[in-house]
Amino acid sequence: EAGVAQSPRYKIIEKRQSVAFWCNPISGHATLYWYQQILGQGPKLLIQFQNNGVVDDSQLPKDRFSAERLKGVDSTLKIQPAKLEDSAVYLCASSLGTPLHFGNGTRLTVT
Amino acid sequence: GESVGLHLPTLSVQEGDNSIINCAYSNSASDYFIWYKQESGKGPQFIIDIRSNMDKRQGQRVTVLLNKTVKHLSLQIAATQPGDSAVYFCAEARSNSGYALNFGKGTSLLVTP
Structure with a gap:
């Protein structure tokens, strides 16, 4: 089966700019997750x-981050405006229960 | 707050030896545990998982052990190969939270010839 697809693979922006990441989960996976991985951390x-409803967004910095999954399939994660500390790899994962399957992520560098 | 941690940040083993990577968790409500392997530039790759009603689970060259009494999880890799070199993460979740994983910081495994 095809894995979780993410794009772009890399993105470099200046602080205060906006950026969006896209994720296409594994076909049929109802649950989709966005993770942030800072260098050297989990x-x-x-x-x-x-599906298209939010289960948990308690750790999302809602003043600058937003995410949507309008049709219950693809998802986008947006950051506006970006800060230096947002530099990280943004991972998308999907699942039909367990385990979670991860994409290769988008590496964001904020300068 | 609740956390998942690893005992050792780096582990160096010789090719052919067995590797053991340890992990501690603090949330007694966790009922699902999983190990991932992450290579440079890639996303975490599923290795093996275990539920809290089990103590041990085996896969191909890998075994996960769960000790709920001391809240400890370990990953054993038999006959470690150079291709096993990567960062290994343990993670825990609760089935009633939609299996949202809480990751530890990772252990870097280096396999030397």
């Missing part, structure tokens, strides 16, 4: 969707 959950 992934940290940002938001979890079940």
